[in-house]
Amino acid sequence: VRVAVVGLGPIGVEVARAVLARPGLTLVAAADVAPALAGRPLAEVVPDGGAIDLVVDGSMDAVLARGVEAVALCTGSRLESVGADLERCVAAGVHVVSTCEELSWPWEAAQARALDDAARAAGCTLVGTGVNPGFVMDRLPLQLAGVCVRVDGVRVERVVDAGQRRPPLRRKVGEGLTVEEFRAGVAAGRLGHVGLAASARLLARGLRSALAQFDETVDPVLDSDGRVLGVRQRLSAATADGRPIELRLQMSVGAPQPHDRVVIDGDPPLDVTIAGGTHGDRATVGAVVDALGRMARAPRGLITVADLY
Amino acid sequence: VRVAVVGLGPIGVEVARAVLARPGLTLVAAADVAPALAGRPLAEVVPDGGAIDLVVDGSMDAVLARGVEAVALCTGSRLESVGADLERCVAAGVHVVSTCEELSWPWEAAQARALDDAARAAGCTLVGTGVNPGFVMDRLPLQLAGVCVRVDGVRVERVVDAGQRRPPLRRKVGEGLTVEEFRAGVAAGRLGHVGLAASARLLARGLRSALAQFDETVDPVLDSDGRVLGVRQRLSAATADGRPIELRLQMSVGAPQPHDRVVIDGDPPLDVTIAGGTHGDRATVGAVVDALGRMARAPRGLITVADLY
Numbered sequence: 001v002r003v004a005v006v007g008l009g010p011i012g013v014e015v016a017r018a019v020l021a022r023p024g025l026t027l028v029a030a031a032d033v034a035p036a037l038a039g040r041p042l043a044e045v046v047p048d049g050g051a052i053d054l055v056v057d058g059s060m061d062a063v064l065a066r067g068v069e070a071v072a073l074c075t076g077s078r079l080e081s082v083g084a085d086l087e088r089c090v091a092a093g094v095h096v097v098s099t100c101e102e103l104s105w106p107w108e109a110a111q112a113r114a115l116d117d118a119a120r121a122a123g124c125t126l127v128g129t130g131v132n133p134g135f136v137m138d139r140l141p142l143q144l145a146g147v148c149v150r151v152d153g154v155r156v157e158r159v160v161d162a163g164q165r166r167p168p169l170r171r172k173v174g175e176g177l178t179v180e181e182f183r184a185g186v187a188a189g190r191l192g193h194v195g196l197a198a199s200a201r202l203l204a205r206g207l208r209s210a211l212a213q214f215d216e217t218v219d220p221v222l223d224s225d226g227r228v229l230g231v232r233q234r235l236s237a238a239t240a241d242g243r244p245i246e247l248r249l250q251m252s253v254g255a256p257q258p259h260d261r262v263v264i265d266g267d268p269p270l271d272v273t274i275a276g277g278t279h280g281d282r283a284t285v286g287a288v289v290d291a292l293g294r295m296a297r298a299p300r301g302l303i304t305v306a307d308l309y
Numbered sequence: 310v311r312v313a314v315v316g317l318g319p320i321g322v323e324v325a326r327a328v329l330a331r332p333g334l335t336l337v338a339a340a341d342v343a344p345a346l347a348g349r350p351l352a353e354v355v356p357d358g359g360a361i362d363l364v365v366d367g368s369m370d371a372v373l374a375r376g377v378e379a380v381a382l383c384t385g386s387r388l389e390s391v392g393a394d395l396e397r398c399v400a401a402g403v404h405v406v407s408t409c410e411e412l413s414w415p416w417e418a419a420q421a422r423a424l425d426d427a428a429r430a431a432g433c434t435l436v437g438t439g440v441n442p443g444f445v446m447d448r449l450p451l452q453l454a455g456v457c458v459r460v461d462g463v464r465v466e467r468v469v470d471a472g473q474r475r476p477p478l479r480r481k482v483g484e485g486l487t488v489e490e491f492r493a494g495v496a497a498g499r500l501g502h503v504g505l506a507a508s509a510r511l512l513a514r515g516l517r518s519a520l521a522q523f524d525e526t527v528d529p530v531l532d533s534d535g536r537v538l539g540v541r542q543r544l545s546a547a548t549a550d551g552r553p554i555e556l557r558l559q560m561s562v563g564a565p566q567p568h569d570r571v572v573i574d575g576d577p578p579l580d581v582t583i584a585g586g587t588h589g590d591r592a593t594v595g596a597v598v599d600a601l602g603r604m605a606r607a608p609r610g611l612i613t614v615a616d617l618y
Contacts, residue, residue: 021459150330
C-alpha cells in the first residue's frame with residue numbers, strides 16, 4: 001500500500017517512522033501545512049529518518065498528486081477541521097486512516113452521510129482510530145466478545161498517570177488548575193476527554209444494537225491542597241436492548257496503579273486487565289499502521305473500528 | 310446466514326443453541342451420524358430447545374440438500390476425520406467453521422492445498438476455530454498486537470483447573486495415572502494438548518513471518534503421592550526473523566489461580582491477564598458463532614483465524 005502521512009506533529013512523525021518499518025506499507029509522501037516544515041527533507045523531520053528520500057509537501061493536493069493509495073491523516077481532533085481533507089481524498093479515491101477523535105464515531109455530524117455515500121461511490125474507505133477511542137474502550141471489548149456466546153453488559157476502566165505523558169495531555173486534564181477553572185474549562189469544552197460517548201456507540205453497534213441513552217460526568221481529581229491533578233470521567237449507558245455499558249476514565253498526575261480493565265458480563269464472562277495500561281501515544285501509532293494494512297480488504301465507505309475488525 | 314450444525318456432541322448442541330440466539334444467523338438444519346440421534350426432533354436433543362421445529366438429519370448430504378450457506382462442523386479433532394465432510398461442503402459451495410483442532414493450522418496436511426484450491430474455486434471459506442487453538446494463544450495476542458508499532462516477541466501462559474471441566478478433558482490431561490502411564494499416553498498421542506504448535510504457527514503468520522523452529526515438552530503435574538494431576542506443556546519457538554514465541558499450558562486438577570496471560574514484548578509492550586482464564590467450552594461455542602457471522606466477508610479458501618480477524 002502506497003501511503004502518505006499528512007500532519008507531522010508528534011503522532012504524525014511517529015506514524016511516518018512506523019510506516020517505513022512495516023512490511024506491506026510504502027511511504028511515498030508526507031505533508032504539513034506549517035511553513036517551517038513544508039519543503040524540508042522529511043529525513044530532517046522524522047527522528048532517525050536519515051535514509052528517507054522525500055521532501056515534505058505543503059498541502060493535501062500535492063500529496064494526492066503523488067499516486068498514494070492511503071493517507072494517514074494526523075491533523076485535527078474535530079471532524080470540521082479534517083472534513084475538507086477527507087473530501088479531497090474521497091474525490092481522489094484514496095483511503096484515509098485518521099487519528100481525528102470525532103471520526104471514530106462520525107454519525108453525529110451532518111457531513112457523515114454525504115462522506116459515506118461519496119466514499120462508497122469512489123471505492124475507498126475512511127476510518128478514525130487510535131487508542132481511546134479506537135481500542136481500549138471499544139475495539140478491545142468487542143474483540144474479546146468474539147468468544148462470548150452472549151454479552152449482557154460491558155464495563156471498561158482506564159487509569160492513566162498523566163505525569164508520564166506529554167505536556168498537551170497534562171494540560172487537557174487540567175493539571176494545576178483550581179476547581180473553578182477546571183469546571184469552566186470543562187463547560188467550555190477545553191478540558192477532559194471527548195471520546196467516551198463515541199466508544200459507547202461503537203460498543204453498542206458491535207453488540208448488534210444501538211445506544212439508547214447515556215449519562216456522562218466529568219470531575220476533577222484533587223491533591224491535598226485542592227489543586228487539580230487531573231480528570232475523572234464516567235459514562236453510564238445502555239443499549240437499545242437494555243444491556244448496560246459503563247466506561248470510567250481517570251487521567252491524573254500520579255494516578256496510582258495505571259491500568260486498563262475490560263469486564264464482560266456474559267457467557268462466558270471475561271475479566272481482562274492490561275497491567276500498566278496501554279500507552280496512549282505509542283498504541284495510537286500502532287493502531288494507525290494496523291488500519292492502513294487493512295485498507296485493501298476493508299468495507300468501503302465511512303466506517304468505524306467496529307466494522308474494520 | 311442459513312446455518313447447519315453437524316455433530317451434536319456437547320459442543321455441537323451448544324453451538325446450535327447459540328446460533329438460534331444470534332441475530333443474523335438462522336438454524337436451518339442439524340445432523341449427527343449416531344443412530345440414537347438421527348431422525349429425532351432437534352428440540353429433544355438441544356437443552357431448552359423446545360421451540361425448535363427441526364428433525365436431526367443423519368448425514369452431511371442430507372444437510373447440504375437443505376440449502377444451507379454455512380456448516381458448523383463439530384465432529385472430530387483430526388483433519389482426517391473431517392476431510393470427507395469438508396470436501397462435500399466445498400463441492401456444494403458451503404462455508405465451514407469447524408472445531409477440528411487440526412484445521413486451525415491445516416498446512417501440515419497433504420490435503421490442505423487441494424482443499425484451499427477447491428474452496429477458492431467454489432467461492433467458499435473453510436476455517437478452524439476454538440479457544441485454544443483459535444483464541445488465547447494466537448488470535449488474542451494478534452488482536453492485541455494490532456496496537457503495537459513493533460512486536461519483538463510473544464509469551465502466552467494458560468493455567469486451567471481441569472477439576473472444573475468435563476470428564477473428557479480430565480482424561481485427556483491424565484488425571485489419576487502413574488508417571489509411567491502418563492509418559493506412555495503422551496508417546497502414543499492419547500494425552501496432552503495438540504494445539505501449541507498450531508498456535509505458534511498462527512502467531513508467526515500474523516506477525517508477518519513464519520515459524521523457523523520450535524521445541525515442545527510435555528510433563529506431568531503430580532500430587533504428593535506421585536499420581537498425575539494433569540499436564541504441563543511448553544513450546545519454545547522463534548519466527549524466521551528471530552522473534553521468540555513462548556507458549557506455556559498447564560491443565561491439571563486443582564491448578565492454583567487459573568488464568569490466561571499474554572505478554573507482548575514490543576512497542577508499546579502489553580501485559581494482559583484474563584482473571585480466572587477463558588472458559589474452554591463456552592468460549593469455543595462463542596468463537597464458532599462469531600466466525601459464522603464473519604463468513605460473508607471472509608477471504609475465500611482454506612483460511613485460519615489469523616486471516617479471518
